[in-house]
Amino acid sequence: MLLTIKQVLTADELAKIQALIGSAAWEAGRETAGAQAAELKNNEQLAHESDSMRAIRQIVLQALDRHPTFFSATLPKRVFPPRVNRYQGTSNSFGAHVDNSIRFSPVSGQKIRTDISCTLFLADPSTYDGGELLIHDPQGARAIKLDAGDAIVYPGTTVHEVAPVTRGARLACFFWIESMVRDTTQRQMLFELDQTIQGLRNAHGDNPHSVALTGTYHNLLRMWADV
Secondary structure: OOEEEOOOOOHHHHHHHHHHHHOOOEEEHHHHOOHHHHOOEEOEEEOOOOHHHHHHHHHHHHHHHHOHHHHHHHOEEEEOOOEEEEEEOOEOEEEEEOOOOEEEOOOOOOEEEOOEEEEEEOOOHHHOEEOOEEEEEOOEEEEEOOOOOOEEEEEOOOOEEEOOEEEOOEEEEEEEEEEOOOOHHHHHHHHHHHHHHHHHHHHHOOOHHHHHHHHHHHHHHHHHOOO
């Protein structure tokens, strides 16, 4: 499932993150890439254990925790500690690749299965040219470039890349989610069912039909979830 999630960050949170980025130190992104990706990864990242990155990580995780669409779409079991990257100048692209299937959290030491990838955009798209997230599928590449504060979630199995930035700087937060529901199709069915239930409740309030559908949702989740 490829899904845009609007306004993950508030304007105030976005301003705080941008201020923290303004005073932060950067390092070569390829230092944290796998063997194959390191050959293709040409960007910069905030040092993972810097004070700025710790503060940004806390803001982002708190924003994710309160966002109902993010929870409904991903059903998170574990979230890899968010990182921030920058594409500009000569460090401006990331070639086509697939994310590693397992990541080791530098914070908890846990192994995290990368069921879902997420990019949370941090720069106004008018401030840079290029930098689209290109997500490949059998119909071709989809170009994603969102407003600051918006996020895109997509299967971790997807081949994707970041197009070269030719003006300005592309800033984004990126991380992975291990879902309670491993299967992509099952997870999408649950999301669509949950959104249908919420729509019915908003339009008509609770009634026997919405209660029955809610029961079906939770019975399916009970059947498929690994907690």
